[in-house]
Amino acid sequence: MAKTVMVVDDSASLRQVVGIALRGAGYEVIEGCDGKDALSKLTGQKVHLVISDVNMPNMDGITFVKNLKQMPAYKFTPVIMLTTESQEGKKQEGQAAGAKAWVVKPFLPTQMLAAVSKLVMP
Amino acid sequence: MELDQALQTFIMESRELLEAMEESLLGLESEPDDRDAIGAIFRAAHTIKGSGGLFGLDGIVAFTHVVENVLDRVRNNEVPINADLIALLLSCRDHIGMLVEQIAADSAAKPDHETETTGIMLLNQLKSYQAGTQEQSPLPAITSSQTKPQSQTAVVAQSGGTVENDNWHISLRFSHDVLRNGMDPLAFIRYLDNMGDIVHIVTLPDAMPFATDMDPESCYLGFEIDFHGENVDKATIEGVFEFVREDCSLRILPPHSRIEEYTQLIDELPEDKIRLGDLLVNCGALTWNELDEALRLQSLNAEFGCDASASRDSGNLGQILVEQNMVQPELVDAALGKQKLAKENKVQESKLIRIQADKLDQLINLVGEMVIAGAATSLLAQRTRDPALHESTSTLSRLVEEIRDSALQLRMVQIGETFSRFNRVVRDVSKEIGKDIGLAISGAETELDKSVVEKIGDPLMHLVRNSMDHGIEKSEIRLQRGKPAKGTLHLNAYHESGSIVVEVGDDGGGLNRARILAKALEKGLVTANQTLSDQEVYGLIFEAGFSTAEAVTNLSGRGVGMDVVRRNIEALRGTVEIDSREGVGTTVKIRLPLTLAIIDGFLLGVGSASYVVPLDMVMECIELSEAERQETRESNYINLRGTVLPFIRLRDQFREQGKAGRRENIVVVQYVGQMAGLVVDELMGEFQTVIKPLGKLFGNLKGISGSTILGSGEVALILDVPALIQRAVNKEAQQLAYSQTK
Amino acid sequence: MTISIESSNGVCHARVTGEMTIYHAAEMKGELLPCLDYGTEVEIDLSEVSEIDTAGFQLLLLTKREAAKVGKSLRLVAHSPATLEVLDLFNMASYFGDPVMMPRAAH
Structure with missing residues (x-):
């Protein structure tokens, strides 16, 4: 059974490229364009991993993860947060919210694939 | 292929972000404390950098990285926002835009020399806003593998021999919280197994407490792993566990480590020494002899009271410490959170989907075909005189019309985006020419067809520049004239009877009627005895050859390439009017059709050919009597209820073969207050039609603006009424002049 | 996840269906350990386990250890x-x- 990864980022091109890389490796991918959109798409279905940007309109990544972790179906779902190295403060906030894995932007598709496979094999 | 598409998305997205960035930057000029604007600017740079990296666009990433860095400092109030910084950031924005456009033109392109120079110059200027220390490279990297020193793997021979084992040895102890944090040790071990070969693994459940105390969501496992991998270094192995750095203790011993290092390992691990010794031998990490040696060294250390780990520089075994007492998740201030949410909702409730323009065009094309086919069906239905069929086709026609309108609606966009681009223009140009000019925008929400929007930018730019260059006076003069020192340029848009009107207005000096007239006389555009209304005089500045740049400045009016503006607008089936009061200001009014795709037309027949005239330009149709036909054979005008109506015979105009029909009709068309007649053979009635542009080959055809396909499948040409009227009027004027000189 | 338990002739048969993951860990612990009270022999049928993670695996370990005890x-x-x-x-x-x-071949 394919593992499902949710990609949440306000950049459509980022979602597209990450989606191409992950689907190519055998994951199923669902997308959210911001925290609010992502939450509306999480209806209890199995999601093995969430990748989320920090900086997003409507609902930022930290608030999104806090909300995600409140949902019984996703409280143990691993989260990879996308960050820039200048966001140390955000990182602490995000860790507290429940995002333990961080990947620095920019990254190459292969690097994202590696990061994802460390947490969930396809 | 897929990636190409993603790159297109990236380019479009970057353009949008850059536009938003510019808008916010300009907003900061008046409101430097606008946190939302600063956030939006940061996010634009952040997203472009992040997504650019995915495509390996290192040039964009490297430059944007520095910009983002400065913006982050602005965001954190470490750098104050001021006019200089805004100007610099605007230039940076432009530079990023340039880099993106170069990628858009050729995805493999390297920036040209000029762009590169600009980039270096901007980076230099940004330096003073950057944090003191040199930033690390922004190129793709995942944190931990980069931040961990890699040199520690070097093994220096010291006391004690090295072990025979040529595998890496990895000791892992997970924290209780690791599972709750969503991390599964299984996953990392799986990954490790994929990266090389787990030669041997021992799973240690020793830490699991009594059943009653065992928390099923806690992790109690540890692992001793012997691992072999090609081209693996310590950093690679650490990288596998980067996400659990804080949730595990990780000890890595390279192949052929010193026995001493195993001693230390045994020391540090929580389990009983003997059990660990067994484990390490079981793992194949140590032989029994090596274990003996390790334990001997250990007792030696203990004897001399020196801690094994203190004897070498601290922790060079690459241990990754468990960081305990992690900050408890803060509960969000619920009230604050809700408040914020409500605000965000308001900001962007509308859900948008992105559609490729050509898909929409295709839809509109199909709708067009449907309109045509529908017209043909209606025609047939009418002939049958079957009332039921007639009714059903008329319902169908109504639906088709609605579909047409909805489809066209899809392509409607607000003009606001086009307008707001001028914020930047007005700002830059007023600086450049040393005038104080503000921009006022109204009617930004007015919608018009995307195809029109795309083409209106250039004429608007022309008009705006003209107003700024020649319309609005310098502050001193304005003050002398009792006007506010700051001039205002006004962009406005609204709908008016099926058209959209776009106005470019200024509160400048206005046009000088006398000087325009003098100039027009000099150029031979008018004759001395012509009486012209103000409108007509002002309209002269749109005449080709009316002005050269030199003349315009002398006129203290406007006119640089105004004829080009008019040509562009007319190509869109639009008109330009100008309204001006000396000393008070000038307003240029552009009137455009809402869409370029479909018109209600009036079908005319000349010989075997059919022509279409936009219905809203048709005033009336008159049948030419035999007497009038005789009368007008030589002239080009008739007397229409006491006024002179110039006309054109389409038969002559388009060199239609054959003799004129038994009857001829005049279709009176009007455009911008001017009227002319078109002489045709046959009037075929109203006809809803889809405009198909003429190919490039026919682009220069005079008097034709497009083509369409009739219900019967025949092609009909759409007449360019403004051009035809112009031709008729000119012809008449020439003839008049000719007869006068005679 | 569901666990069905049958006991006959001193043998307790437990059959786990679905995910043995952390989401069900507390529940599983509460059902697996009591199995030891239902018979002298316990058999856990894993044929219907679709997914298992470290939390699920740990519970098997725990049950094994407690049984031995x-x-x-x-x-x-x-x-x-x-x-x-x-x-x-x-x-x-x-x-x-x-x-x-x-x-595959064991190491």
């Missing part, structure tokens, strides 16, 4: 592919001592 035998039978993979990856097949069909 009270002198009862615990057998894991009919391993599903997911459970076999974990047993293999953790190299714990011999710990449980049940005959299994390993999907």
